[in-house]
Amino acid sequence: MRFAALFTLASAFLSGFVNALPAESEGQLQSLSAELTELAAGLRLKVGRRPQKSSSCPRTDNGPGRVYPQHTYTDNQITKAFMGGAQLAAAGKQIGDSESSSALQLDSLVTPGNSDRYPHVFGNKEKVKFPCGKNTMEFPIQIDNNVYGGGSVANVPDRVVFEYKKTKREFIVEYCGVMRHGPRDFILCPQ
Secondary structure (H helix, E strand, O other): OOHHHHHHHHHHHHHHHHHOOOOOHHHHHHHHHHHHHHHHHOEEEEEOOOOOOOOOEEEOOOOOEEEOOOOOOOHHHHHHHHHHHHHHHOOOOOEEEEOOOOOOOOHHHHOOOOOOEEOOEOOOOOOOOOOOOOOOOEEEEOOOOOOOOOOOOOOEEEEEEEEEEEEOOEEEEEEEEEEEEOOOOOEEEEO
């Protein structure tokens, strides 16, 4: 019964969310439905602060073959990446270059050192100014409006950052902002 209620609430929430995004293919919507079923097996996702404005990442020159033009993400694009990362985290999963997905214990998900899999802890050693506490995660945001689904992030310089809190039954997230890999450190993509 709880699963049905959770699925109904999540479906109602996401149907409005999906309608606000650019047109999605039937395959993408089926994938989203599969993610909801997967989410129900993990912690219940509770979303606090959401993206409200666009963010502009500045042009960066990170060395040969890694020059990234200025790019502005809409609030819908940011929301799509934010929710993709939050859903994976709530389900206790990460994706990355080596495998399409893997089930992990949430404790290992939030332990520094899993930097080739996403979402993972963002330690913020660069002191990027986000309106969040210290418990943050990062997840790639792609300029093609697709949610990162694994693979190399060598040419994906931008990340969405969210704060998280875990309780016995819930994984609570709040949007923090967008950042970009600069030549040395992450830099803020201002709203």
